[in-house]
Amino acid sequence: MNTIVTGRRLARELGEWRHSGPAYQALADRIRILLMDGRLASGVRLPAERELSIALGLSRTTVAAAYSNLRDEGFLASIRGSGSTLVLAGSNRGEPAHHSGLTLDFTKATAPAYQGTAAAYTAAAAQMPAYLHQDGFDLVGQPALRDAIAQSYRDRGLPTNADEIMVTIGAQHALNLVTRTLYSPGERILVEQPTYPHALDTFASLGARIVAFPVRQQGGWDLAEALLQIRRAAPSMAFLMPDFHNPTGMSMPVHEREYLAAAAQREGTVLVVDETTAHLDIDRGALPPMASFNPNVITLGSLGKIGWGGLRIGWIRANRDIQARLLRNRTASDLGTPLMEQLVATSLLQELPLMVACRSRELRAGRDLLVSLLAEALPQWSVAVPDGGLSLWINTETVSSSALALAARREGLGLVPGPRFGLDGAFERFLRLPFCYSQEQLREGVHIVSRISSQVGEDPIRMPLQAVV
Ligand SMILES: Cc1ncc(COP(=O)(O)O)c(C=O)c1O
Numbered sequence: 001m002n003t004i005v006t007g008r009r010l011a012r013e014l015g016e017w018r019h020s021g022p023a024y025q026a027l028a029d030r031i032r033i034l035l036m037d038g039r040l041a042s043g044v045r046l047p048a049e050r051e052l053s054i055a056l057g058l059s060r061t062t063v064a065a066a067y068s069n070l071r072d073e074g075f076l077a078s079i080r081g082s083g084s085t086l087v088l089a090g091s092n093r094g095e096p097a098h099h100s101g102l103t104l105d106f107t108k109a110t111a112p113a114y115q116g117t118a119a120a121y122t123a124a125a126a127q128m129p130a131y132l133h134q135d136g137f138d139l140v141g142q143p144a145l146r147d148a149i150a151q152s153y154r155d156r157g158l159p160t161n162a163d164e165i166m167v168t169i170g171a172q173h174a175l176n177l178v179t180r181t182l183y184s185p186g187e188r189i190l191v192e193q194p195t196y197p198h199a200l201d202t203f204a205s206l207g208a209r210i211v212a213f214p215v216r217q218q219g220g221w222d223l224a225e226a227l228l229q230i231r232r233a234a235p236s237m238a239f240l241m242p243d244f245h246n247p248t249g250m251s252m253p254v255h256e257r258e259y260l261a262a263a264a265q266r267e268g269t270v271l272v273v274d275e276t277t278a279h280l281d282i283d284r285g286a287l288p289p290m291a292s293f294n295p296n297v298i299t300l301g302s303l304g305k306i307g308w309g310g311l312r313i314g315w316i317r318a319n320r321d322i323q324a325r326l327l328r329n330r331t332a333s334d335l336g337t338p339l340m341e342q343l344v345a346t347s348l349l350q351e352l353p354l355m356v357a358c359r360s361r362e363l364r365a366g367r368d369l370l371v372s373l374l375a376e377a378l379p380q381w382s383v384a385v386p387d388g389g390l391s392l393w394i395n396t397e398t399v400s401s402s403a404l405a406l407a408a409r410r411e412g413l414g415l416v417p418g419p420r421f422g423l424d425g426a427f428e429r430f431l432r433l434p435f436c437y438s439q440e441q442l443r444e445g446v447h448i449v450s451r452i453s454s455q456v457g458e459d460p461i462r463m464p465l466q467a468v469v
Helices: 007-014 023-036 049-056 060-072 117-131 143-155 170-182 197-205 223-233 254-267 320-330 339-349 352-377 401-410 439-456
Strands: 076-078 084-086 165-168 188-193 209-216 237-240 270-274 298-302 314-317 391-395 430-434
Touching (some): 007 023, 023 401, 049 060, 060 076, 060 084, 117 339, 143 314, 170 237, 170 270, 170 298, 188 197, 188 223, 197 209, 209 223, 223 254, 254 270, 352 391, 352 439, 401 430, 401 439
Parallel strands (some): 188 209, 270 298
Antiparallel strands (some): 165 314, 391 430
């Protein structure tokens, strides 16, 4: 059975979809973007032409022409009597750059492996034989790794025992497990706006009702709105990235951490704090983890950004009661974290300060280069310079980032348009550009973006640049 997207829901997802070309073309272009960046899944059934034409206030002929255009380009399969289904086939699928027809893939803000990773794998391979007599199904994590992770929190001033750590298959797995454990159908989840897209995917997959509060480049976290939402919607959990927030790169000031942690504690909302990006410091300096201010905070961590994404090692720091609940839930989805990767992670964590210093150096060079390339090529764009993280969150002023992403794809460059980070089509005038790529790649990427941004041109619909919520 295919999922059906209603006309009203599609109208919300489409956001500001019109461009200066014919309406049918603009509509087809936007649906294609939603499909390619994951906001609409392959296999989803589109609303009937009549339903969408009513939802959008368009003639049915226009919607029919848009569907026909999608069909001609192989993005829509229509079977008589069962509607029109989106298709993402072959080279259009979200595959690695060398498979997808992309020559440069800026859709991922992730750096190549830390230089010591190969040696850590060699050492782990030598240790593996000693583990082969065990069953290898490890649901909580190897003691040495849990110890090393706990030590990394103690080094940041947060007392932590190894039994407050569960090792997971990356932070995404950790978030999924935590959400399945905390969330019950009908409850709400509070998120920052913008936020990390795959967190939204996780919440959507459980049918969660999402409420949001803004994080703005001028002004930061809107805590008054967060508190209002916590009181009004009583969310069971709130998902936050207080350190080098993805995508803005911003960090929450200490007094705001303290304030939000206390408010959540009082109101009974569990804070799920994603620290996947927390070690990506360029020139900020240490700040206390959110869990310092509230013992019920659940913290997610990962070696994905600081070490290597392909390692697939993450963890959950939580109190023992929560750990017991997580363990009961875990076997529904997986039967443990692979041992070899845990050995690699244990040895990498011994060099955490060096990893942080190396990343910091690379990220500083990438950030400074990208900022200067953009200042030269696209001076009209507002570029806030973050003090850490992996990417710039750019206000493109009048250029639609969805249109830009579509045009970029034709040039072999993968970009994620702003609305992928928001709800209901927000952030159409924002673009995330990662700076964790080589100098040549950054130069080439900016060259393409600046060339196509003039072709995409100014969007005829000039929405006021509301602080997008
Ligand atoms: C904020 C955030 N959380 C989680 C993840 C996923 O982490 P992992 O690769 O450890 O699953 C990412 C990766 O992009 C991220 O940016």
